[in-house]
Amino acid sequence: xxxxxxxxxxxxxxxxxxxxxxxxxxxxxxxxxxxxxxxxxxxxxxxxxxxxxxxxxxxxxxxxxxxxxxxxxxxxxxxxxxxxxxxxxxxxxxxxxxxxxxxxxxxxxxxxxxxxxxxxxxxxxxxxxxxxxxxxxxxxxxxxxxxxxxxxxxxxxxxxxxxxxxxxxxxxxxxxxxxxxxxxxxxxxxxxxxxxxxxxxxxxxx
Numbered sequence: 001x002x003x004x005x006x007x008x009x010x011x012x013x014x015x016x017x018x019x020x021x022x023x024x025x026x027x028x029x030x031x032x033x034x035x036x037x038x039x040x041x042x043x044x045x046x047x048x049x050x051x052x053x054x055x056x057x058x059x060x061x062x063x064x065x066x067x068x069x070x071x072x073x074x075x076x077x078x079x080x081x082x083x084x085x086x087x088x089x090x091x092x093x094x095x096x097x098x099x100x101x102x103x104x105x106x107x108x109x110x111x112x113x114x115x116x117x118x119x120x121x122x123x124x125x126x127x128x129x130x131x132x133x134x135x136x137x138x139x140x141x142x143x144x145x146x147x148x149x150x151x152x153x154x155x156x157x158x159x160x161x162x163x164x165x166x167x168x169x170x171x172x173x174x175x176x177x178x179x180x181x182x183x184x185x186x187x188x189x190x191x192x193x194x195x196x197x198x199x200x201x202x203x204x205x206x
Contacts, residue, residue, distance in 0.1 A: 003163060008105050012098035023092055026084065030058055033080050039093055044110035047130045052102040054110055055093035059084050088177045094133045106166040107132030108154035111194070118196035119151075126154040129161060136165075139172035147194045 016023070030038050037058060044054040059081030063071045070076075077085075084090045097103045103110060110131035116124075137145070137153040145153075157165070 004104065004166065005101070007166075008098050008101075011105060012095045016095050016099070019092060019095075022089075026057055026089055026092070029080065030084075034058055034061060034078065040090075043113055044131070045113055045116055045127060046102055046110060047127065049116055049124075049127045051113060052097070052110075054102070055096055057084060057090040057093055059090050091133055098133065102130075104130040104132045106134055106169050108135050108157065109138065115194050118194060120197055122155060123151045123197065125158055126151060128158050134169060134173040136169060139169055139176055142176070148197055151197075 027038050040056045040058045040060075041053050043051050046052045059078065060073065060076040061078060063076050065071060081090075094103065098105055107130050108126040119126075135154065136157040137150040140153050141149065
């Protein structure tokens with residue numbers, strides 16, 4: 001997959017150059033509206049589950065309740081954050097992750113480290129390839145489909161990945177971004193946490 005890595009590096013570098021002023025402007029607005037840190041940094045599993053730090057623009061406050069507990073996402077997501085997410089601008093810092101080789105432009109989305117212990121053996125196959133900024137699940141429902149449906153789409157990509165499929169996904173992603181489709185799950189800031197799927201349930205869905 002040397003061609004894929006070359007394209008990842010070339011496209012991410014070119015995008016960072018072309019979007020440098022926009023990225024700087026977003027950083028300044030976030031600094032003014034939300035303060036620091038400007039970037040959201042979180043450890044995520046990469047290829048074969050190897051951890052790396054994923055970068056996104058910060059879209060939430062750090063508000064806590066009277067007991068010091070962090071408030072739910074939907075209460076901390078600001079109006080600015082909603083606008084940034086609607087246009088998927090919060091994803092732009094991930095171009096640095098692509099440049100470094102942590103992730104690819106296209107692949108299963110890197111989720112939380114805690115999910116590694118919850119996957120079925122089939123769902124865990126999503127880590128057989130590098131995660132991506134966008135993927136087959138993102139252009140086929142994103143946060144509006146169930147976790148099980150999302151993982152089935154991820155595994156389909158693992159088994160059918162190709163240069164032309166990646167081009168198709170990138171093209172469809174651009175359309176989805178302009179239409180602002182599939183950003184939020186109903187009643188959630190993004191999507192509710194994955195709580196695991198039994199092997200028995202997966203076998204029934206196959």
